[in-house]
Structures are given as C-alpha cells and as structure tokens.
Amino acid sequence: MKDIPAFERIWRLVAEVPRGRVATYGQIARMAGLVNGARTVGWALRALPDRHRVKGRPVPWHRVINAQGAISLRGREGGGEASRQAAGLRREGVVLLTGGRVDLRRYRWGGRRRPS
C-alpha cells in the first residue's frame, strides 16, 4: 500500500469505521499493513489535527479503543478527552459497561467477529 505514509493510511481506515461500531488499535494497525503497530496507530491519532479531519474528511478517533475494549487515552482525566470519547460512543448507541468498557464481540467493526 503505497508510498502513502503510515499515518495517512491509518487515518483513512479510521475514517471508514461506521457509526456505532468500534475498532481496536491492533486491528487498524494490521489493516494498515503493520504487523505489530498498535502503538503507531495511537501515535497517529495523537497527531491528528485539532479539527480531527483529513482532507476535509472527519476521522472518528473516538471509535478506536484498545484490545480490552477500554478507552485508552493513557490515563488521566486527559483534559476531558477520555470522557469526550466515552460520550461520543454513547451518543452513537454503543453501550458502555462497567469501567467504560465496550463489548468487542458486539461492536467490533469488520471481519472476524468471534462466533459465540
């Protein structure tokens, strides 16, 4: 996939995550062609412009969570970023379990959904 920089590939993929669904860092990384680049995905989202859009297209960063189904934002209250992410998800109908975690079996975007 091209000579397109990793960050842009990542942003494009995130932009495709449908409303009401979520994806994990590792998932996006693999889709972007990075075998173990979960951290790189976090780095890319961290580098998003304030408007959170690329080429005029909105990048729903709040739909990206970690493999535990939890909001990662390294910690802290994070200037409210963490709570904004939770709010954004709830607004889309995603049910947040205790600890603000999401049931990946239910909301994970794309492919392999674990057969129950």
Next chain:
DNA sequence: CGTATGACGAGCC
C-alpha cells in the same frame, strides 16, 4: 544516523 517516545498488545506472575 542513533536514541527516545507512546491513544498498544501478549505473556507471565
């Protein structure tokens, strides 16, 4: 060009 950094992840204990 080497070193440090992180919105992660999988293993272990």
Next chain:
DNA sequence: AGGCTCGCCATAC
C-alpha cells in the same frame, strides 16, 4: 482480575 515487563514500529530530535 490486576499489575509488570518486554516487544514492536513509525516518528521526532
């Protein structure tokens, strides 16, 4: 279940 360690990778300096 919860916490620590170590590995991975594109970037920034």
